[in-house]
Amino acid sequence: MDDRRGQAADALAGRRVLVVEDDPFISSALEDMLREHGCVIVGAARTVASALHLAASEQIDVALLDVSVGPERVDPVAELLAGRDCPFIFTTGYGRAGLPEAHASRAMIEKPFYADEVIDALRCALRRSAKA
Structure with a gap:
């Protein structure tokens, strides 16, 4: 394991992540990758309704949101x-x-993405959140 991956694992270990992704293959790959880095998946929503329920009822440290979830927007x-x-x-x-107009300046990962991009973006989002 290289040092960068070790740092990512340390920063993400135990973090509760919501994954909103309608493609089952992408969702499964994200979940596996996040678990490898020590994350706890609080839910993998494939609909906006499911995502809203999880976002309202679960303790979440950070979320990955697909902009288009089936025919709906996130x-x-x-x-x-x-x-x-x-x-x-x-x-x-x-x-x-x-991106949603109200959140156009938020962090974004363009598909297709690499695992390192996702992990780096999560680490940055958590770091920014901790400073706020």
């Missing part, structure tokens, strides 16, 4: 998390222009 989930001061990162294949 905007209400982003609003709920922002209201709880919970950091989140958008994942999208549509670029920054596809």
